[in-house]
Amino acid sequence: MTEIEKTDNEQLILKAAEQEFLTKGYDGARTTSIAQKAGVTHAMLHYYFRTKKQLFDRIIEKTVETFKEAILAALGNPNMLFVDRLKDGIASQFDIMVANPLLPRFFLNATISSPELYDLLYERIASFVKVLIVDLQKEADAAAERGEIEKTDIQVLLITIMSLNVFPFIAYPFIGPVMGEMNPDREKFLAERKAENIELIMKRIIKQ
Amino acid sequence: MTEIEKTDNEQLILKAAEQEFLTKGYDGARTTSIAQKAGVTHAMLHYYFRTKKQLFDRIIEKTVETFKEAILAALGNPNMLFVDRLKDGIASQFDIMVANPLLPRFFLNATISSPELYDLLYERIASFVKVLIVDLQKEADAAAERGEIEKTDIQVLLITIMSLNVFPFIAYPFIGPVMGEMNPDREKFLAERKAENIELIMKRIIKQ
DNA sequence: AATTTGTTTAACAATTTTGTTAACGCAAAA
DNA sequence: TTTTGCGTTAACAAAATTGTTAAACAAATT
Known part of the structure; x- marks a missing residue:
């Protein structure tokens, strides 16, 4: 060899x-x-x-990076203005999901058999997220001050974004059976969903 | 004994x-x-x-009813006016989730080991949902015609509602570790989430 | 009381799944 | 060429998990 x-x-x-x-x-x-x-x-x-466990840990090790990216993506690019940053962030996160559609399910599942995953997520991700949330909250407050958007709690907003961006991938196998094959074209479904998610957030935060 | x-x-x-x-x-x-x-x-x-499988099937049999209720709940009470029907539906579904927080995870998981679940969901739920979607779509069209709401695709809306109402329960174990214990009070978190979900949908469909 | 029926127990069997070991092969280094 | 070390295989062992059975038991029926 x-x-x-x-x-x-x-x-x-x-x-x-x-x-x-x-x-x-x-x-x-x-x-x-x-x-x-x-x-x-x-x-x-x-x-x-x-052992199986050690092999699993190697996979966790590898995928947790993508998972982290996916969460951070939603927080957008710090160099952009708030609203654009958000639009861009939502779209980026959605794209990461499209590229890694099995990831959410995997992590949700993994918590069942390896509770120590919590600590890993905390040490790897929480610190980053916390800092970025504080940063983004300041921008949101400033934008609200200028009357561009409504007063917005970033943590609440982040959960909303995650819900909208992640759930369709977790539930994709259900959408067919339950809705009755309304989505024959996956590409089209995903494109519409992405646009819809951005629209939802925008309507929620933009001051009318 | x-x-x-x-x-x-x-x-x-x-x-x-x-x-x-x-x-x-x-x-x-x-x-x-x-x-x-x-x-x-x-x-x-x-x-x-x-066998284990037969026992599992009994549990599926039992929980699929609640699952069905949860989905149908989002479609609201046909006797109410569209907007109120929707608000009420979202709140009802959220309450069912609060009462059965493990259900979503269970079903997402179950699809892995029992692919025949798809057929069960289809025959038990799809028929109901399809009819109600058509019904609700008519109401939405009428309401849009009257200028009360924007033109709305009910299937898209339903996925949005499910995303917002279901995801927080699936992801609850992650929210702590990743966000950094921002939610010490579960009751409060859930109450805020429920209100936020309704607000999001309303802002999306109500004509300004 | 005897019979029948369904329930329970303990021991065992089968299967599945994970993990180990001894022997072998092969390529590079000595 | 011999040695060394890593990679490989096949057979085996161990553990975990599910499933079965015969015998004992208890309650209700005759």
Whole structure:
């Protein structure tokens, strides 16, 4: 075996594990299934990652970065004016969701089997978010002062944005069955949804 | 054992199973754990329900009714005028979520391990929803005609309502860690959220 | 009391899933 | 060439989880 192929097996397992864990969750994932997807014996999986839990932690480690990005995205670009910053932030977050549609479900699920995830999220994400919220709140207050927008609580607003941007991806499998195939075209559905979310927030904060 | 206790065993198992499945999902649930919670041997569980899957189906059967109620609730009371109907519907759905906070997660999770759930949801819920959407769309069109609200697509609106009303419950475990304990008082958080959701929808549809 | 019926228990069996080990192979270094 | 070390395989072991059974039991019916 050449060196490239060697290092590849570890990567193949990681890739297969990501797919397995993201679609089935920790409890539903099977190490044998991961090994099979990766095209290696399941002994190899244990050789490289020892236990299922350690392999899972590697996937968490990798995805938590994207998760963080997704949350921070909503807070927008600090160099833009408040309203534009917000529009841009909402759109950016939505785009990240489009690119990683399995992520929300995965994290919601992960909290069930690994409660220690809370601490990880806190140490990795909370500090950033807290600072940015304070910053954004100041801008919101200033914009409200100038009469551009209504007085707005950024924490409340952030939950609204997350709700609107994240829920459609979590619930996508339900939307068909429950609504009755109203959305044959995923692309179109997502484009409309993105525009609608921005519209909703704007109507909420812009002073009439 | 008295007679009351005897007949109760089946119920005790169902109750324990509901708690286990709702908090841990199908894959994470353990029949031994359910039996233990119910205070019976795990052989009893198999005596009454044969397999884990059959027990799970009983829980699905029970909870799908509440799930249906929750969705229909958002469509409001047909005897009310459009705007009031909507306000009332949003509030009602939110209240159902408060009363059944584990339900959304459970159903999102359940789709992973039982894909046949789609068919169940379709046959149980879709027919109702479809009719009510058509009904509500007519009312919305009429209200828009009268200049009371903006032209509104009810399917889009329904997804918005679900997003706003459901997401906070799914994500509740995250809100603390990520936002940094901004919500020490759950009651207060929920009351504010409910009002905010109604406000958001109203600002979106009411013609200024 | 004897019979029937449904319930309960404890021990066991089967299956699934995860984890381990010893032996083997191969490429690079000594 | 021998050695060293990592990667690989196959077979095995262990653990966890679900499912079964025979026998005991209890309550109601005859």
